[in-house]
Amino acid sequence: DVKVTQSSRYLVKRTGEKVFLECVQDMDHENMFWYRQDPGLGLRLIYFSYDVKMKEKGDIPEGYSVSREKKERFSLILESASTNQTSMYLCASRIGTGRQETQYFGPGTRLLVL
Amino acid sequence: DAKTTQPNSMESNEEEPVHLPCNHSTISGTDYIHWYRQLPSQGPEYVIHGLTSNVNNRMASLAIAEDRKSSTLILHRATLRDAAVYYCILRYSGNTPLVFGKGTRLSVIA
Numbered sequence: 001d002v003k004v005t006q007s008s009r010y011l012v013k014r015t016g017e018k019v020f021l022e023c024v025q026d027m028d029h030e031n032m033f034w035y036r037q038d039p040g041l042g043l044r045l046i047y048f049s050y051d052v053k054m055k056e057k058g059d060i061p062e063g064y065s066v067s068r069e070k071k072e073r074f075s076l077i078l079e080s081a082s083t084n085q086t087s088m089y090l091c092a093s094r095i096g097t098g099r100q101e102t103q104y105f106g107p108g109t110r111l112l113v114l
Numbered sequence: 115d116a117k118t119t120q121p122n123s124m125e126s127n128e129e130e131p132v133h134l135p136c137n138h139s140t141i142s143g144t145d146y147i148h149w150y151r152q153l154p155s156q157g158p159e160y161v162i163h164g165l166t167s168n169v170n171n172r173m174a175s176l177a178i179a180e181d182r183k184s185s186t187l188i189l190h191r192a193t194l195r196d197a198a199v200y201y202c203i204l205r206y207s208g209n210t211p212l213v214f215g216k217g218t219r220l221s222v223i224a
Contacts, residue, residue: 004157033211043158043214050209058211090157092212098146099165101205103212105157 003027004106006091012112019078021109023091029104031094032074034058034066036087037108043090049074081113118202123219126192134187134218136202141182146205148212149176149187151198158201158214161187197222 007022025032033048035058045058047066055066063085067075074093078085088110094103119137126132138147148163162169162176164185169176175188189196201217 031209035214042216045211045213048211092157097209101146101148101163102160103150105159108155108157 004091004093004104006089006106006109008109009107010110010112012114013078013081014114015082017078017081017113019081019111019113021076021078021089021091021111023074023076023093023106024072025074025093025104026072027093027095027104028071029093029095030071032068033092033094033103034064034074034076035090035092036060037090038087046076081111083113085111086113087111118204118215120200120202120215120218122216123221125221125223126189126196128194128222128224129191132189132192132196132220132222134189134200134202134220135184136186137184138202138204139183141204142206144206147176147178147182147185148203148205149174150201150203150212150214151196152201152217153195153198161200192220192222194222194224196220 004025013019034046035043037043044060046064049055049068065077088108090108091106092103149161150158152158162174164176177186199217199219
């Protein structure tokens with residue numbers, strides 16, 4: 001079974017802290033994604049990556065950065081956490097394109113910024 | 115990305131078939147129709163996808179209209195575990211991300 005794991009299920013941080021959310025996939029997928037999910041707003045794409053050391057901005061990249069030094073690991077960084085970044089963060093990885101495509105999600109990290 | 119339209123919510127009785135509709139009148143010839151679902155307190159999970167022909171797998175069936183302007187996800191026998199938000203997403207085959215809409219919240223009644 002494909003596994004996408006996220007470093008924490010729940011996280012509490014203070015305003016201004018630097019926060020690292022880690023995501024690891026074990027199936028050698030090239031594509032990885034970070035979304036956030038908020039009530040009434042659905043899933044919104046923050047950043048994605050098609051290969052090691054490559055990154056692309058999604059719809060809401062402000063206040064976030066990412067790192068992909070190894071193929072299996074995609075990190076989301078909140079440079080200076082703010083209360084409006086309290087959210088559920090979901091990582092995903094994807095294999096294949098077209099007919100063979102499947103995207104796999106991690107269980108999510110629920111982040112509370114106080 | 116082309117847009118999809120889904121009902122906000124639907125209700126089904128347990129062990130009955132469920133037909134979840136999706137309209138996508140602006141679909142292009144290269145857009146695949148993807149379905150994902152999100153169970154409570156979990157990340158989304160892949161259900162099924164197709165291009166033109168109807169598709170079946172162990173979870174569900176996908177019926178695609180001949181003009182491809184609509185599709186229907188069919189759960190053959192709903193269980194309580196199928197209560198989730200179901201997302202219909204169009205995606206061009208290539209390196210573009212999945213873009214999620216609001217989906218349909220399916221409730222299953224015992």
